[in-house]
Amino acid sequence: MSVDGYIDDASPERLRLSSPADFDRVDGVRAGCDAILVGAGTVRADDPRLLVRSPVRRERRAARGLPPDLVKVTLTARGDLDPQARFFTTGSAPKLVYAASDAVPGLAARLDGVAEVIDAGDPVELPVLLADLARRGIRRLMVEGGTGVHTRFLTEGLADELHLVIVPFFVGDPLAPRFVHSGVFPQDSRHPMRLAEVTRIGDLTLLRYLLRASDRG
Numbered sequence: 001m002s003v004d005g006y007i008d009d010a011s012p013e014r015l016r017l018s019s020p021a022d023f024d025r026v027d028g029v030r031a032g033c034d035a036i037l038v039g040a041g042t043v044r045a046d047d048p049r050l051l052v053r054s055p056v057r058r059e060r061r062a063a064r065g066l067p068p069d070l071v072k073v074t075l076t077a078r079g080d081l082d083p084q085a086r087f088f089t090t091g092s093a094p095k096l097v098y099a100a101s102d103a104v105p106g107l108a109a110r111l112d113g114v115a116e117v118i119d120a121g122d123p124v125e126l127p128v129l130l131a132d133l134a135r136r137g138i139r140r141l142m143v144e145g146g147t148g149v150h151t152r153f154l155t156e157g158l159a160d161e162l163h164l165v166i167v168p169f170f171v172g173d174p175l176a177p178r179f180v181h182s183g184v185f186p187q188d189s190r191h192p193m194r195l196a197e198v199t200r201i202g203d204l205t206l207l208r209y210l211l212r213a214s215d216r217g
Helices: 020-031 040-046 055-063 101-110 126-135 147-155
Strands: 035-039 071-076 095-099 116-119 141-145 161-166 194-201 204-210
Touching: 020 055, 020 194, 020 204, 035 040, 035 147, 040 071, 071 126, 095 101, 095 126, 101 116, 141 147
Parallel strands: 035 071, 035 141, 071 095, 095 116
Antiparallel strands: 161 204, 194 204
16 A cells, blocks of 8 residues: 555556565465455456466466465455456456345356356355355465455454555545545554564565454464
């Protein structure tokens, strides 16, 4: 995020905050996970592929008996997803869509043969989603956003770690999306996160926090 807490600007073009070195770091984190999750809004706005890009990392995953690509996960309240989005058309691993109950029938028909659609309650309940992923063997889930997804995982206390990269400029646009929405978070002045790592990536700074109470001591 920018120094003032934004993850994009309000222009039609996506603002790339990270540097090539940080994108490579993110790719390394992805390669160590079983699945990757973004919200439906991110699928629509950014059209991400969400693949492990490094051939070496893909080969290492294969050598460990893992598929080269991560399972892709999204969640949606309305079911407004395009089966031609790169989320669905790239990568060989399964694509899972956790949808609000009312959206399931229409979305399942639209994504037939492209993704599995799972009823996750109305509204979508994150504990239901996580329990289903666990039953499928997913042990390490990478959550990449966007703002609404970040806010839900953090306010509901469902994240173990927070990797926050600060880029050395301001966005300064109140219409731009921020890292999180307003909310009631388990971590506050009395219950802070534990800073586990600070890494300089050129002019960027990675802050890795542990969020669970047991990890905070």
